[in-house]
Amino acid sequence: MLLQFSITNHRSIKETAIISMKAAADKTMKEVLISPDGKKELVPVMAIYGANAAGKSNVIHALLLMREMVCGSYAKPLKGAELPYEPFAFVDGQTEPTTFEIIYYYESIKYAYGFSFDKDRIISEYLYHWPNGREALVFSREKDEYEFRESIQEQLTLAGRTSENRLYLTSSNEWNCAQTEKAYLWFQKNLRGLIATGVSNESTIDAIRKGGDGKQRILKEMMLADLGICNVELSGTKEKPIISTVHQLTDDSGEKKQYTLLLGQESVGTQRFFSRIGLWMDALNSGAVLVVDEIEASMHPLLTRHLIEMIQDQTTNQNHAQLIFTTHDTGLLDLKLLRRDQIWFAEKDEKTMQTDIYALTEFSPRKEENIARGYLQGRYGAIPFIGGGI
Known part of the structure; x- marks a missing residue:
């Protein structure tokens, strides 16, 4: 299960943007909430709204790019090959690294994993876990300097086999490293995605x-x-x-x-x-995390709604799958379908061209509020500006 994901300096997202599946203190629709440990409550679905080119799809792209760098098409770059580095473009001088950080649960254990990179190398990387409810370092890396807490000599050997443009989480699993295996398997087995109209x-x-x-x-x-x-x-x-x-x-x-x-x-x-x-x-x-861009593409609104209801309903979603999607369909802005903490927005500042990501809960809407009408009226931002006149 996914708890939180953060992005820094990727495409239109310059400053750190965070999405969180943690449930807010909302008493409505408690029956849809899921829990990784019987204590913490998470939402099973997150909808991200925003105007065209506002950057909502960049959240999806970043999450799936992280997976691709761990266990997909970018997981085994040739030595010296460039990494898929797409920093915020509108800056003068030297660009900063891109950073992805994620917190998730796999087999009831909490993990926090992150890395930063530029086009040439992995600059930093770390993995923490909570095997007994207490935080413990698995490994950390600053360029070619590594720190380990277990099997130190064995892992130093594996680190020496990891090229500067490759993630240690990936390379260590090629050598069956027990310390990183489960953290890696979550990306391989429990994170799926569908980009745009694919x-x-x-x-x-x-x-x-x-x-x-x-x-x-x-x-x-x-x-x-x-x-x-x-x-x-x-x-x-x-x-x-x-x-x-x-x-x-x-x-x-x-x-x-x-x-x-x-x-x-x-x-x-x-x-x-x-x-x-x-x-x-x-x-x-x-029980995977399903990430979908433009969920409503070429489908009737009732079909889209049905796909969301399948994840929201614990009688069909007994393994606690989660869904994160982008959409323009205001018909889904229904507080009988989604809780207030399940609705998020992406808005681009037209002066700086930076994307801001925020939740509906920041506006403290009333339980009976018409969210769709408020959104179209611009009450929450994240809508296109359509100029008039000549």
């Missing part, structure tokens, strides 16, 4: 191919979404699957007939829901 059918196809309860749950959700699909069939090869949807119709005489369409013949909204439902089911089964 479509990937992989998770849905995998569930359908395996059959059983996984396939039945997906078919059930597609029926509940009223897409008119009663079955999904796969043909072709594993590398190039052909996806067909089966529709059952009833003619005037009451006879039922089935017709098949290729997925590409379905509406864009149906294709989008198909690509996402497998990802949702996977997150619900594993």
Whole structure:
């Protein structure tokens, strides 16, 4: 479970921006809250609103870039290769490092992990954990200087094998380092993402191919979404699957007939829901953190709302999955769907071009307040300025 994530000097975010899943002192909708330890309460869903180019997608990008640097496409850079460094651009002189810091729980243990980097090297990196409820250092790094608390000689050997442009959390796990293994596994197993309007059918196809309860749950959700699909069939090869949807119709005489369409013949909204439902089911089964940019893209508002309700409902979300998403859909600004501490905003200062991230709770809105109307009226900021006149 994710508790907190902070970003410094990445794209439009210059000063440190923090998002927190910690529940506020709000008595409403207590039934949606989740807990990593039976004490601390977290929200399962966070919505981030903001105008186009305000920087809300940069929060998603930073979180997923952190994952990519730990266990993804940027985890194994060649020696001397440049890192994916995108600092705030509107500065004179030398730019500062980018810093990512994250606090999360894995197997009931709290971890705090962070690193800073520029285009050439990892400048600092650290990992703390709370195995017995007390803070303990696992490792810290300042350029090539390391500090360890356990298996010091072994870890110094691993540090010597870690190039200056690579994370120690990553390289140490290639050598089965017990001290960093679980902290690493959270990124690998429990952090998933979908950028902007990207479509990937992989998770849905995998569930359908395996059959059983996984396939039945997906078919059930597609029926509940009223897409008119009663079955999904796969043909072709594993590398190039052909996806067909089966529709059952009833003619005037009451006879039922089935017709098949290729997925590409379905509406864009149906294709989008198909690509996402497998990802949702996977997150619900594993208790993962799901990070999605523009959750409503090409989907009916009721379908979007249904995907959010699946995470909010503890009867379907028994493994405490979490969802963080960006959106423009003001229909989701509903205090019957989301608590006040689940609604966040991104606003860009037009003078400095810097993004500020803040929560709705900073405005202390009343329980009965119409949040959607207040947002469109500019009460909370984070809306586009549309100039008038000539």
